[in-house]
Amino acid sequence: MPTTAPQTTDELYQALQENDRRPYGRTRTVTAEELVDAAEQFDEPVPLIHALLELQEAYTYGSEPRKSPVVFARLLTLFDEQPGVFDERLRHMLFWRFKWVANALRALPEVPLAGMRQWLTEMRDRYEKAGLGLQPYYSQAYQLASHIGEDTTLAYELWAGRTRTRLSDCEACEICERALYHLTAGDDERALRAWEPVLAGKESCQEEPARSLSYALLPLLRTGRTDQARELHLVGYRGCRRNPSMSGEVGRHLEFCALTGNEARGLELLAENRGLFDEVDSPLDLCDFLTGVEVLLQRVELLGHGELPAAGYAGRTWTVAGLRAEVRTRADDLAARFDERNGTTAHTDRRKARLDRAPLLDALELTLRTRTLDDVTPATPVTAPAAPTAATVPDALPELILRARALEEQGHPDAPACWTRLRSLVAARDYTHPDDPAVGPLVQLRADLLADEAGRAGEKDEFADAAALHEEAAALYDDAGEPAHAALARAGALLATAEIATEGADAAEAKAAALTAAHASMVHLHEETPGLAPYQEARLLRLRATALALRLQTSGSEEHVAPVLAEVELLHTFATRHGVDTQISGALLLRASTYAISGDLPAAVTEIDALLDRLKAHGPxxxxxxxxxxxxxxxxxxxxxxxxxxxxxxxxxxxxxxxxxxxxxxxxxxxxxxxxxxxxxxxxxxxxxxxxxxxxxxxxSRTDAFCTYGNAAQLSLDLGRVEDCIALLDSVLAEPDVTAGEVDDRLVAQLRLTRARALHTGEDLKAATAEFVALAAESAGWEDDRGSHAMIAAETAVLLGESGEFGRAREAVGQALAAHAEVPRYEHLSNSLRELARLQAQKQGPDGLPDALAHLDDAGRIADEARAAGYEAHGRSLDTALAYEHGRVNAYAGAYEDALAALDKALALLGEPGPEDDRAGEWAECVRLAGAVEGIYLERPAPALTRLDAAVSRLTALGHTGETEPLTSLAARLRDEE
CATH class of the missing domain: 1.25.40.10 (Tetratricopeptide repeat domain)
Structure with a gap:
């Protein structure tokens, strides 16, 4: 939005151009309204015409159909009063937008049917008077008949049988209308055949292929093309998400989720589009969207999950059941209003048909992140095991307490379920502790529960909490007269305290020292504690051995291996003598791990094999x-x-x-x-x-989860599964704690960076550039990570260059170079600068050469810095790549002599390839480009052919026959032209 109103027409046109780059929505619309106000101050009609055209576009694609006809009426008045100021382009745009007004009027049930027909008559009269073909008029007449629910056979033939004109809807839109005609007739196969050019990406426009993809999903499923339906769901949803003018398409994707066993994804997508409930001002689009929403919510409720949270209208919290009732009322009302206006039941019937559809598949894996309705819960940390089953948890309280302790003694995995149940019972106000000597006092049970809680905190690496809970348990065990249990709790506290992370350069040394001290204290504790039962003494020996094993893991020191093995031997001997199977297994596992950490993997495998044999024979x-x-x-x-x-x-x-x-x-x-x-x-x-x-x-473990999801997204991108990558990251980035800013900002930035790269790979340059620009702005504040900012800013510059925004690209390059000066990123910066230079020369020709060469000069300085620092590139040599790029850039700009000299320099730097040389392809490409510059552009075919023939002979002799084809093809072309 401009900070001040444009004062000149040049400023106005620049502001209009900037607004055109914004996504459709309130910001773009409000700015367009302000620019119309600004245009009215100039005593010239043309700037006002441009501003009104921009405003009508903002209303049309911002889903505000009530306002679009009003703006068009002003344009039509200007045309009638001053037709001469409308050049051919403006005249074309004016007559094109008669169709926009027809679409807007259909979307408003308050507009009488007679009014819509009158507008079509006006359109026909205007087209005839202007000498324009009537195919666009008949297209609108057909669409009105289809909207009303009349027999469309004649209207379809009158439109589809006519020759297209310059004012006809684009091929993609007309293909969609034809396909929908066949779909309405119940012919899925014919509809899909009609759609094929759009589904294959051969035809597209502002709304296509997203519109066609949303309609084609169910026919694809009904005809067994499930893989294609899955792929097009991912592509199509991304093309319409959060877009008010495509809310109907979003609704059809929600319906698709509901009918393929992907109700959880449907709720996730609904949450992402919750703004559409309030942003869509088109009654027709809103009815379409709400029907899709209702199909989803109805399915979720039928599956017994009506109380799940759902994203709905702002201002209150919704459940699935509550939102479904609200949506049904509103959508029924909208459909009834259209039917009343149209004099048919078409819209009510269409809603009913969608709501009555049975699921088409029990389950279709739509994304890499397959979730069920059981997973749709707020993002809260898991603090307790899953609810216990009746088979593992006794009903009687004394039996439950004794069962929990017996299972805990064995280390059995059913013990946590018992403790969870007991924790719930003890917390109740009416809890009465059993008066049973076998059970012991309440203070002992409370100590048991704290010890269990401490163990779970330790498993989640929450060592400070674990230490505090162990100490509290130990004190209660003392009160209960259980010194052996108190000793075990204190040993657990010692180990947890030693595990608490320390910072600084000597963190590992400090942790190793802490573990040494913890072990010594445990040995003393062991010696000073009488009355230890065998399972307790074995557990204490296990904690002692674990402390030394962790010390070895921390230090990696060879001198720490023997103490671990000695302590493990004590544990193994004791556990074997007393038949404590759990700790025999634990000792053997620690021994194998010790060998592994020390680098003796074969010995570790031998130990593990012995352990596996024992476990299969004796357990646990x-x-x-x-x-x-x-x-x-x-x-x-x-x-x-x-x-x-x-x-x-x-x-x-x-x-x-x-x-x-x-x-x-x-x-x-x-x-x-x-x-x-x-x-x-x-x-x-x-x-x-x-x-x-x-x-x-x-x-x-949410941080670990997001890191792993990031790795999965990168792998899917590496595999070329671009839409899978984007869908996965969209899902992860929509997690409540991510959107609330509770997750590490660098981790989130990495996820967004991978997504931006996937968008770029998927050729969504606009969205990719917007994300990169945002990330570059955010990373500019990373004072502790200037290297990452350098790389992000450099990539941002390349994308801006691809968009032709070289001024902004130069600014991004400046940021990248400034950050690089602090933390060098030689190869990344050099690659980006060379690519930006190529883009500028390719897009701007000779006019872009000075700036392109300036980028290459910067890349040259980076190559010099890298050489001085002893840096070796992972890919091509920076000097060789730079020389080659000088050749390409000069060739694009028409400076062919300079291009050839640069390519000869690159060839000299490369040197001729050898038999095993992986540079053969790079060398051959350099020869090919030099041959093209010399033979075609400098019109010197003889030396070019000599160069090419020599290279082909060289490569053939070395066995690099695959690299010769482009060279022989170019040589044949040069000979043909001689």
């Missing part, structure tokens, strides 16, 4: 998934991805036998993804990455 069975997981990681370290995959898959299968929190399935899935990548199965890896992330999310 719940240790099998974790042990198989470790064996899988060891096999990955030994480069045996196939065995790793087998072990990890078996680990996941075994994990399904136990409660969800028993095994870290997120890690199993993550390790499986790594194995799949080694095996060349990236699509399978992608599935495991997303499952790993979802498991972390359910456990409350």
């Amino acid at each position: 069975a719940w240790h099998l998934p974790r042990t198989l997981g470790l064996r899988g990681r060891l096999q990955l370290g030994l480069q045996d991805a196939q065995s790793a995959h087998a072990d990890l898959t078996e680990g996941l299968r075994r994990a399904a036998d136990w409660p969800a929190d028993t095994v870290d399935t997120a890690r199993l899935h993550g390790d499986l993804a790594q194995a799949c990548m080694h095996l060349g199965r990236p699509d399978e890896a992608l599935r495991h990455l997303t499952r790993s992330a979802e498991q972390d999310l359910r456990r409350g």
